[in-house]
Amino acid sequence: MWKRVSALDKKLMSSSAELPPSRLDTGFKRLSKTANHSLLWFVVAAVLATAKGPSRRGALRGLAAIAGASAGANLVGKSLFPRRRPAADLLAVPRRLAKRPTSSSFPSGHSASAAAFATAVAMESPKAGAVVAPIAAAVAYSRVHTGVHWPTDVAAGAAVGVGAALLTRRWWPLGMHEPASAYEHADLTSLQDGDGLVVVVNPQSGLGPDPTPQIVEEWPKAQIASVEELDSLPDAKALGVAGGDGTVAAVAAIAAERDLPMVLIPSGTLNHFARDVGITGLHDTAQAVADGVGVRVDLAKVNEQWFVNTASLGGYPDMVRIREKLERRWGKWPAAGIALFRVLQRAKPLHMTIDGDRQLVWFLFVGNGPYRPKGFAPTMRPRLDDGLLDVRYVRADRPFSRTRFFIGALFGALERSRTYKHLEVASLNVEVHGAPISIATDGEVRGRSTHFAFRSRAAALGIYRP
Template sequence: MGHVRRSARQVNRVDRDLVIRSGNLPPTPVDAWLKSLTRSANKGVLWFAVAAVLAAQKGKTRRAAVRGVGAIAVASASANLVGKNLFPRRRPAAELLPIYRRLAKRPTSSSFPSGHSASAAAFTTALALEHKGLGRAVAPLAAAVAYSRVHTGVHWPTDVLAGAAIGVGAAYATLHWWPLGPDQPARTAQVAELAALEEGDGLLVLVNPNAGIAGEDATDVVKHRWPRATVVHPRPGADLIEQLADELSAGPGDIRAVGVAGGDGSVAAVAAVAAEFRLPLVVVPAGTLNHFARDIGVDGIDAAAAAVESGDGVVVDLAGVDIDDTQHRWFVNTASLGGYPEMVRLRERLERRGWPKWPAAAVALHRSLRRAQPIRMSLNGRSHLVWWLFVGNGTYSPKGFVPTHRPVLDSGMLDVRYLRADVPYSRLRFVLATLTRTLHTSHVYRQRDVAALDVRLLDDVERRVATDGEVGPLGRRFVFRSRPNALAIYRPSAAG
């Protein structure tokens, strides 16, 4: 115990000496900049602003921004709610620094650890995990924020070091729940030799101008890349599949491929038409997350254009669901029953009221989980009580609550996952298993790979199915099937 006290006193002496050395630095214009910088990082505002800018981009940049925000949440809770309560410590005395360096409003919470440093390190490390270039670009700003806490006299140097360590740990903790996806696209065994379309000649492209976080209209980019292509937009109130089918049926007959610039919902609709008319598909990622484009290895219009000009492509599976034997929906990624469709409906209502997409999604997720009711259903003839049902087009990895990628695109199987509601304390066990990332071994979780799944609701109720993030109609019976080798898509040969 005495050794611990001597070490603490020694650290305090080193801290005090370093703060005095900092206070003796001559005045420069940097002093005012550091004061402004440290205030801008209050409550993570600076990092949220950076994340918003990065999230406007596609692919790794957007995923890095999302991971960065998640890391800040973990780091802030660890530093401010846990660390400061466990380790109370006085802030440096104001007189150790000249007046022009001091903040007008000094924080009153415990000095140890530094929450600002924790958030800065968490965000930067999380960016680097997804995109090393972004991490290197932001690191100097993060270091400046961390030092500004000492420069303005509100933290001891060891507070900053401890906060930075917490931030790095928080960033790596996000890998526990959201593992990094592979750098390579999903594999497929069947290569397709498709028509090479010079300047988009023979290509019909549907552009969804409302796709993405800020409704980025890709029309001009598509027209510039493929000046000879036919570009159409969704008609208000019209069904996308019916609209495209009409365009192809009434067209001059020289259409040799169909394309889509939009999110996964738009991709699924156009993919259904492409499969029906036996035309290859061109995908231009223009949505929020672009899961399908990422899996096939198309990270932007340049990659899509290269494949179109060379005629490189592959053949992949689709999946479909028949609803009450009267309606059919295709999906390229996933479908679900239970809380997710209700969450999507609530998110859309909030968006119509003017909410941004991501805050609306967070509020909708919280409310839907709180109000969730178990569903009694028959799965291929066997009765189950479940909280939610997930069906993937192909086998996803990893197993558990958050599947992130598909190793292959032509497995001919559906990835079926569901959360049991007939197990005592199932929701609590689900939360604990998710937090510890042991859901794949929990009794409340089930996963299987099947070619088809017949779902019948047993309590005389109707539910909505969600496919690729779009809410479908109400139904009582849902028959899911894999459609092997249903679609040819343009993909650069280097992506295979």
């Protein structure tokens, strides 16, 4: 088989070498050099990231795919399959690279990175992928044209790259930016000019400017108030909120208890709840308010505290805090890995009883609605109408449980790990044995207790949505 592969390589290489000299020779040499260490793809990613939406997501997924492809091709493939590169004298001098690589020829790392980036971008944005794909193909072919790789090296590298891009779906599911499904809502009324709307604004949320002027311009009859003032406004027809998820949760709790619809204006840093509901900005909300359309969604409660996204006990709050601090420098997924390692290194196990079952755990996570992916690092909710809680915890009573959990999380194989448990239930009772501990809900640390009763509240909140 290897003899046939070698014969095919030599035949294809000879065909390439017989091409007449042209300006393309210089172009392919420059393109090949530009792709060294994936520099070309970092530049393309920076350009794609200037546009919000699919292009930016494609750039981020592309960089994650390059990391996997580069490790697979250069660290693993070249070590397992040593192969000599084509002889320099097969090509005319003007076509040769001045500095030829000395590592194994198989597989092509340049091709792996090119295919990984192009595939990942196309997964998020087919239009951007159509632009990037020809560049990636040119980079891959340039390695043959300049005589530093055999054609099968390029083909194998491209296969590694495509596989790395597809593998990102285990940690970062496709479609995570689609609105979650929700219950129909037929009782919402159109609030012309914001008549009857009371809005709570947290100007300190997020990184952008204070949204109050935009809100006043969009709804001149709306009233701006604080969370504390809402109880003294019994005639409100709807409650609005502009802020991060912590502020959103506070207003959502009051809206649910008074059975008032909520007007959501995402203006926090991450806006997880707004993203899952399907609201990207003030324009979405304004259209829904004008049309009087919306949905009902599930909320969750722990003791008397409502939450819209997540609640957690143990080291999970610390992990999120460290990840958010590091992700600007390292990127989301590397930062998550570093944060996970640091927290597990310092964490102390908790003795607790979970629905009558005595457990020793590192931390416990509870989500309002089933999150995806099912392994670690839940990132999106496809449904907000299940009436279920997403419960995840890591057992501490297994040998090397922290190491096993970290490896499982790193390779996306937690659903098969005995140290990791995942449940979807309507309610959950947790008793902590020992001193009272704090619980974190929607990014805010709450009071200490030894008993935590979690409940899903189906269709608890009406919300305006296009």
